[in-house]
Amino acid sequence: MEPLKKSARTGKEKQQKIFQAPKGMHDILGQDALLFDDLRSVAGAFADSYGYQYIELPVLEDRELFVRSVGVGTDIVDKEMYVVRTQGGDALALRPEFTAGIVRAYIQNGMQNLPQPVKAWTFGPAFRHDNPQAGRYRQFWQADFEFFGADHPIADAEVIQFAVKLSEGFGIPDVCVYINTIGCAECRGQYRKALKAYYRSKSRKLCSDCKRRLKTNPLRLLDCKNETCVMIRKNAPETLEYLCKDCSDHFRKVLGFLDDAKIGYFLDPYLVRGLDYYNRTVFELKSGNQRRQESAETDGFEQNAPAREPLSFGGGGRYDYLMKLLGGQDTPAVGFALGVDRMVDLAREERAKAFKTGPNVYLVQIGDAARMQALRLIEELRTHGIAARFDLSRDSLKAQLRNADREQSAYALIIGQKEVLDNAVILRDMQTGIQESVLMHKLLETLAARLKQKHKTR
Ligand SMILES: [Zn+2]
Numbered sequence: 001m002e003p004l005k006k007s008a009r010t011g012k013e014k015q016q017k018i019f020q021a022p023k024g025m026h027d028i029l030g031q032d033a034l035l036f037d038d039l040r041s042v043a044g045a046f047a048d049s050y051g052y053q054y055i056e057l058p059v060l061e062d063r064e065l066f067v068r069s070v071g072v073g074t075d076i077v078d079k080e081m082y083v084v085r086t087q088g089g090d091a092l093a094l095r096p097e098f099t100a101g102i103v104r105a106y107i108q109n110g111m112q113n114l115p116q117p118v119k120a121w122t123f124g125p126a127f128r129h130d131n132p133q134a135g136r137y138r139q140f141w142q143a144d145f146e147f148f149g150a151d152h153p154i155a156d157a158e159v160i161q162f163a164v165k166l167s168e169g170f171g172i173p174d175v176c177v178y179i180n181t182i183g184c185a186e187c188r189g190q191y192r193k194a195l196k197a198y199y200r201s202k203s204r205k206l207c208s209d210c211k212r213r214l215k216t217n218p219l220r221l222l223d224c225k226n227e228t229c230v231m232i233r234k235n236a237p238e239t240l241e242y243l244c245k246d247c248s249d250h251f252r253k254v255l256g257f258l259d260d261a262k263i264g265y266f267l268d269p270y271l272v273r274g275l276d277y278y279n280r281t282v283f284e285l286k287s288g289n290q291r292r293q294e295s296a297e298t299d300g301f302e303q304n305a306p307a308r309e310p311l312s313f314g315g316g317g318r319y320d321y322l323m324k325l326l327g328g329q330d331t332p333a334v335g336f337a338l339g340v341d342r343m344v345d346l347a348r349e350e351r352a353k354a355f356k357t358g359p360n361v362y363l364v365q366i367g368d369a370a371r372m373q374a375l376r377l378i379e380e381l382r383t384h385g386i387a388a389r390f391d392l393s394r395d396s397l398k399a400q401l402r403n404a405d406r407e408q409s410a411y412a413l414i415i416g417q418k419e420v421l422d423n424a425v426i427l428r429d430m431q432t433g434i435q436e437s438v439l440m441h442k443l444l445e446t447l448a449a450r451l452k453q454k455h456k457t458r
């Protein structure tokens, strides 16, 4: 049962439940809400220019869709899915990620008949019953981008470039790409065997999850965050040594294109991503100064430098088998997802500057006639891109000017009885207190010039 709290105010034995957002889920408000919105429009603008069409998907999908795509033995499927039983007995899951749903939609809506390649993106919440920690939520938001119908390595490079440019465009500092290849159905078998042999020799030291993974899904051993398992990983065989010629060529070309595009990257031989459907290229996006960290480790310099652990905020890769696995035509694909919550955290400082610029204007009115005039003026200012702040329910000049002060408005526009009769407005510089009367038809022009001046001197 939920804990009950006695209401102290009434003094009676009345009991009042205090409602809270579910554990690991959070409200998004204030500046964060603006940043969410902002990220969505930045993503939308980038998606447009790279040719991605927006699609909206159900939050619930057939549970089986994720079991088949994400894979048995992954944390997502084994532990983290919210499964809902419908009255009719169907098992649905709150989407733990987007790729499987987009692939399902591609097949169901006959998108293979569209001119290829097809690029689609979406934005919304996903759900994982994870242990909540800083920056990680059970309901989290993602922007997800998928590129279907191109098997050429340039597609991998294009997607990575797009991911980097979008992240930088939003204001993520020190974006870096961690990249690896996990081979194809052919060469991955060899690698898996080598990996299994290596881990079997260490199996006594592995955590209980990894003991299980060794049997069900050996590639997932590399994802384990357990300290001992991370130590053991240091000598594990690397995918690069087991690639077939095609996979090795593909990877070399992807890196070549990234070099040409001047996209920096780090090779991470143990990056395999926590999902089963990937093949060949996998990558993660992190924010943080890797070089500074490395030099601190190797030569002992800069030990006092704030070398924070690079934070991962997105990732993706190629998944050429997934379409067929889910019942569609054989279609190569590559894509990635960005963690919106994490990105908002990382870019808060940088983006906050953008929200602080633009000195605003406060509209003050005294009397009913002025109120009518003010309502008209708000619309006029709005159509000219000037956001006015106001509280039309107030009458007192003093109270309204106090609000203008609190909002740090650059100017107050004051309309009283006299101004209504003269068809004018008093323009008050909030910093100096200097006032002047401006005729209504000159107002926009005058205001624009003054705001421009203020902007310069800030
Ligand atoms: Zn291969």
Ligand SMILES: [Zn+2]
Binding pocket: 206, 207, 208, 209, 210, 224, 225, 226, 229
């Ligand atoms: Zn482990």
